[in-house]
Amino acid sequence: MNRNILIIAIFCLLFIACKKSGLNEVAETSDTTSFSVPEVRSTLYSRNLHVYVNDKVDIHPELFGVNNDWTQVTNANFHNFANAMSDISAKIIRFPGGWESEFYKWATNQTPGWSSAPVVAGASIGTLKYQMGLHGIAYGIVVPTNAAMEKTINTTAFNNAVDSLANVALAAIDSAGAANVKIVEIGNEWWLQYAAGSSRANKLDKYVKIAIGIAERIYSQYPSHTFKVLVNGDWTVPFEFTTMKNGFAGHSNAYNTLDGLALHPYAGYEPKAPYASYNIADLQTKLQSCVNNFNPNKKYLYCSEWMPSRAVNNNKAYMETANIIPDFIQIFARSRVNAAAYWPPMNPTVSGNGLFTYAYTSIYPVAQIFKELADNFYGKCVSTVSDSLHIAGALHPDNKLYLYVTGGKWDATTANITVHGYAVSSVVSVTRFRPYNSSNTQSANGYITDDMTASYAALSSNVVSFDMNTLSPYEIYRIVLSVSP
Structure with a gap:
């Protein structure tokens, strides 16, 4: 040797x-x-x-995905966004995005009740499908959980909300195209948010019951689906995925419908209190522990939001942030991550970490190294x-x-x-x-x-x-x- x-x-x-x-x-x-x-x-x-x-190990091409930003990317300028995604060789887009996904109304393309709703609505699912089709870019969607998370668990109001959310999920999949959508995420980590102020354990219990309701309906409506159905949680707390798995006991159809996890690994090399658990040195071990704890037989892993976060990187920006991107991709590939979606796509959402200017007139160093890796980091990760x-x-x-x-x-x-x-x-x-x-x-x-x-x-x-x-x-x-x- x-x-x-x-x-x-x-x-x-x-x-x-x-x-x-x-x-x-x-x-x-x-x-x-x-x-x-x-x-x-x-x-x-x-x-x-x-x-x-x-x-x-294999490198999955869809590691090189990007989040949509529904608050900034409208129907009128989505073609510019799609062209920019193609220019940096993005392989998958996450729609509608992050928090907006919990308030998004698929039938009207609006986010009523969301405190950060934009004056001009973001691009619709129809626009996304058309533009992604032109560029040959895959897409995944996020279906909401918020309506039930805000209710008291095991009440009539909660059960009705879960049933309503299951209907919303089916409508979203139909709108996205069941034969074309790549990934369906159940929620945007909403159970980790306020969720009516209940305890973390109670919120996890709520989320599991919501996921069961949605997954069972997906099983009934799409028994031969090809898209991946994923649940989400906190990558820094792998044991919670064992708790989540146990919550599916007696619901084999729902559990077997799920293909794996969607996680948000924001991480860094200088984690300090209160972010001590977000150390990139632990990322590979924790990612693998999370997916194995939930289902060692179905381990599709989607890092649906990620970024070298400033809070644990001593405020790195632009070329300094670009230096960390190859580390993430190496770790993702070695962790057998199947797909990933970078956040944010543009400044000023997180200045210094975005890929483009708002007007798409130039790209930043992070976008340059993203494209470099998307074009050349393929085959096997050593x-x-x-x-x-x-x-x-x-x-x-x-x-x-x-x-x-x-x-x-x-x-x-x-x-x-x-x-x-x-x-x-x-x-x-x-x-x-x-x-x-x-x-x-x-x-x-x-x-x-x-x-x-x-x-x-x-x-x-x-x-x-x-x-x-x-x-x-x-x-x-x-x-x-x-x-x-």
Whole structure:
């Protein structure tokens, strides 16, 4: 077995700006938001990372999905949104979005009763279906649970609300097209919200009964459905999915209709109270625990909202946030995630983390690296091992190994890459993505791409070495190797 070691200088940090209890989004009003002063960097000299090519798992293309933002994307401008999604190679869109899903009326395309309802309604399901059809992009939907979550459990009002929600779910699936919709999520983590102020255990019990009612109706109406039906919960508390599973006892039709989970992994590298449980270092283990706890035999996993959240990433923005995106994709792939949908699609919803300007006139560094990975991170995801450094790896069917190394906040350092299990035949290319402004890594400008193939130093047939962050912190390197088993 041949050996290869990869190393780079990086310490990526993340953020949490979630749509759930205690992790509310911080909505910005403009892209002129002042961010933190770049950190003082420590010096790293030479670091070593390892890539184990024989340890590989499938990469699902629909990891590269995006949430719709119904509050901002209207029927009039949805074609621009759809074009933007196609331009960054998005593979699936989540509709209508997040919180609005709990108030959305499928028959009227309105959100009555929602305190954040926009003046102009967002795009309709008909517009979504038409535009996604033009671009060949899949879509999933979220059906509401709020109407019953606000009622007292096991009352006539609660039972009637569950029955009504089941009817709404069937109507939503019909509107979306039962033969075409990819995913149906039961709720948007609404049971983690206020839900009439009851205890968390009571809210979970409510949600399970609502999910049973909806899933049983889906089973009756669509016994041969091809779309995935998913329940949701808190990825930081895996044991609750065992409780959820137990709640389905005696309802085998409902339980067997469900295909897995929809989770919202907002996470980061600097989790501090009250967000200590949102550590990206625990993400893979917790994702796998959640899905195994609920049903080890049906493990479809959809990260239907995710982002390097600012609350646990020391307020990272733009190119700094882009440095964390490859980490998430590597973790998702290694966790056997089937699909994912990034949030937010645009600023100013979460300035510094969006993909586009509101007018779609330019894309931010996060969108650039998203497209880069959507286009090139496919095939098999290989295992990587590092300490404070981070690397993502994809083995293509033609035995081209794509490696993404992120420089983080550190000073210039030598990165050493060694690959285990496969022989390195040649270095095909080395490409650097660097911040537009080397003195301001929180600039909204897109990153600059440099061909660095001539600058790498091959230490041996198994090791490739190069210098990172020579012009700026937060550089990203893409190394393409030709390998053979």
